[in-house]
Amino acid sequence: MIKGTDVTLRGLSKRFGKVWALKGLDLEVQAGELVAFLGPSGCGKTTTLLLIAGIYRPTTGEIHFGERRVDHLHPKDRDVGMVFQSYALYPHLTLFENIAFPLRLKKVPDAEVKSRVQSTADLLGIGHILNRRPAQVSGGQQQRAALARALVKEPQLLLLDEPLSNLDAQIRLSARAEIRRLQRDLGVTAILVTHDQAEALAMADRVAVFSTGELQQFATPDELYRKPKNTFVASFVGAPPMNLIEGVFKERAFEAGGFRQGLEGPHPQGQGWLGIRPEDIELRAEGTPATVLVVEPLGREALVMVESGGVRLQVLVPAEAKPAPDQQIHLHLPAEKLHYFDRTGTRVGP
Amino acid sequence: MPIRPPSWRLILIVLGLITLPIGVGTLWLLLTALFNQVHGLLPVGNINFGNWRFLWEGSINGRPPIWVALFNSILFAATVAFIEVLVASMAAYAISRMNFPGRRLYLGMILVLHAFPAVSLLIAIYYILRVLGLFDTLFGVILVKASLEIPLGIWLMKGFFDNLSWEMEMAALVDGASRWTVFRKVALPLVRPGILALGTFALLSAWGEFILPYTLIVSGKSWTLALYLQSFLRESFVDYGMMAAVGLFYALPVFVFFLLGQKYLLNIYSGGVKG
Structure with a gap:
């Protein structure tokens, strides 16, 4: 059981050259919650995720995980697991070594690496194909391997960047439910970035709707649907x-x-x-x-x-x-x- | 009427005619090296290994033993290739992945350097090496050759690094890697085809290098095989038989190497990561 952290963003902004990708974001994610960042492309949702992961440094603002301020920390010191849209598996390594990668970097002893990789992989139903390379398994299995790699170090926070958009429509629905179940069982805090409003409404406890670098509304799926705060949310949520x-x-x-x-x-x-x-x-x-x-x-x-x-x-x-x-x-x-x-x-x- | 591609036979004949001089040259080299005397392409006398006595007689006509030249050539080619691959891959990664002041200017300058005719720098290089005390040393020529080749290497490796996905590097950072670890454990293994291609290219180019050692090396102990071969032409009586044998000896490793390495050489032009 992982103890999820709560996440607080204060006045968070990011500028690329002359363009503000994100403007003064204030947001609080509670421990163990699954929050979706929803919006069209270029709305600032992925920028926010990468700021939380530590890939980007914020132009202004603060990021806190619980009591700990992290915005000045290197990604490796943030204790975050992340799944990317392309899965970003390492093609030169087997699935086993892909999942073991974060543990190897932490210099975890061999025997422990073996047992943790195996149990995480079993949890995701890919325990039997660990000696294959990413190119030799299906898209759904690659996605599970990416999820296993993110979870194997038992992070406090799981970041998911469009994790389902490369899957076939058929497995997408079951993957949705499975990620939700896994997240709830493990108790990890999760942030999901998506442009698919159905996915956000179906999976998240709360949804943050973004447009042009600004937070439009942060509410439960139900409230978002029944009481959209403005015409953007009204037209973006619901199909x-x-x-x-x-x-x-x-x-x-x-x-x-x-x-x-x-x-x-x-x-x-x-x-x-x-x-x-x-x-x-x-x-x-x-x-x-x-x-x-x-x-x-x-x-x-x-x-x-x-x-x-x-x-x-x-x-x-x-x-x-x-x-x-x-x-x-x-x-x-x-x-x-x-x-x-x-x-x-x-x-x-x- | 539809345009028909010319028949394979015609293509082969045309290509064969074009490559004929090279084939004949190689054949002549082979015959001259193996027989006492050759009239045109017609060998006279028997097969004779006298032309190959440089292999066992040590010093001939004041030349250093061929094994010294062979060792120097191997050392020269291997060191140049090593330095080139090392510097080019690190520089290319920095240029491909990192944003630093003057990046564009630097890129442009590399391109100019790559296109610059190196021979025109020879006199300046000569003086620089003299000042540094590296004139007439193999190490000096290694540095010169490597630095002249590195711009091309950087461009080549940059192409390979540009093809890597950013997400993969981000994933490695989130997984707990430092920037250096990302380079070593993720980026470098994935550009292996590029490194092999550049390494092969650098080895072959250094193996065949003549003008730099010829200008910058005087003493026999630092001779490479190219200088050894050239020394025949400086004599009043040119021993063509032995010269052909030395030429063959010099070319043989390249044949072998090319057979083994052509896969990677072709990669230079295709590039990219295969999953």
Whole structure:
């Protein structure tokens, strides 16, 4: 059993030349937690991970593991295990020597190296192929070997940089669950970098959403989904993404061109965005009139693109209730499922 | 009409004609070395090993024994190759992986040095070696030859290091390696094809080197095989038979070495890591 550390980032920034890859990040990861860093490429999530690992030195700010300040330490003194997107196994070494590498550097006695490598490899189900080289095993096995190499020195913190993105879709789902189970069983704190919102929501206790070098929101998957803090998070988290309509909030209504939606309760005034998730829109006999443009069957459900008063919306409906293209339908947008954002995209309610 | 590639037979004939002079030259060398006398390509008399008496007679016409020259040649080639590989791989790693002030300028200068005709430096080198007290020593020529070859070596090795993935080095750092350990245990083993290629190239180039030892070495005890061979042409009566035998003796290691090392030599032009 590994004792995970908590991680505190304070005012962390990184500049490359004239570009700020990361701007003033404050974040706390609790011991034993799995946190996902989510965002599009170039958002600063991998930069943050490499800062925590010690590959990059921060331009400003502090990194603490528990009581220990580590931002001035060399990576080898940070007690961190890391899995890279390409796995970064050493092609000239067998899987055994790959996994043993961190222990050899620590001058662990031979017998102990042998038993620790074997038990870690057994834990990951690759104990029987340790004499092969990375090129002689499958992608999934390479990924396990990389994970074993990260875990063999029993780190306090496990860093995962897109560990699943090179796997086939089929094993990706099982690998997700397995990494989660392993992390929980071992009690190690973990940070997972991913651009796949489904992966982040499925695996993480909490998700930090990044965009253009800044933290947008740090919350549980549930809260992220139900109460996105701004339009970026709203559109990035969830697939298909939330419908965002730019328009004007008026007295008890929201208008965008010919589109009009009645509002109840307190709501903002003036320019802003109205958001609603595709699965929250209902097709009814009465309501806002709309025209069906495209119908995409997705198996259990169908994604329907509709147009109402010049506004295009995506609606997720049960497959058996799907309308036909060009059909005239009526939409119902439940008041409790609406999201309000002001003109800058910041959530203002409900 | 579709364009047809010319037949293999035609290609072989053309290539054969082009390489014919080299083949004939080698054949002439072989015949001259083995027979008393040769008229053109026609041997006269019997096979005779008299031309090879330099192997067992020691000093001939004031030359040092051939074994001294052979030893010097081996020492020269091996040391040059060793220094070249050592310096070039470390410099190339630094240039490929590290950011330091003047990196671009340094890179440009290496390229210029590589293209610079070394012969034009001979007089300056002569004076420098005299000042350093290294004139007429094998060590002095080794330093000169190695430094003239190192720029090419750096470029070559840089290409190999550039192909290594950054993530692998990052992984090694996180695994607990220092920068030096990363170089030694991860980067260096992965550019082994490059090191073998550069080493082979350096050995062959130093083995064949003539102009530098010819200018910078006077005394017979420091002669290399190239100087030994050239010394025949300085005599009033040129013993072509023995000269051919010495030439063959000089070329033989290269043949063997090339047969064993051509795989790595070809690597110079393809480059890259094989997983």
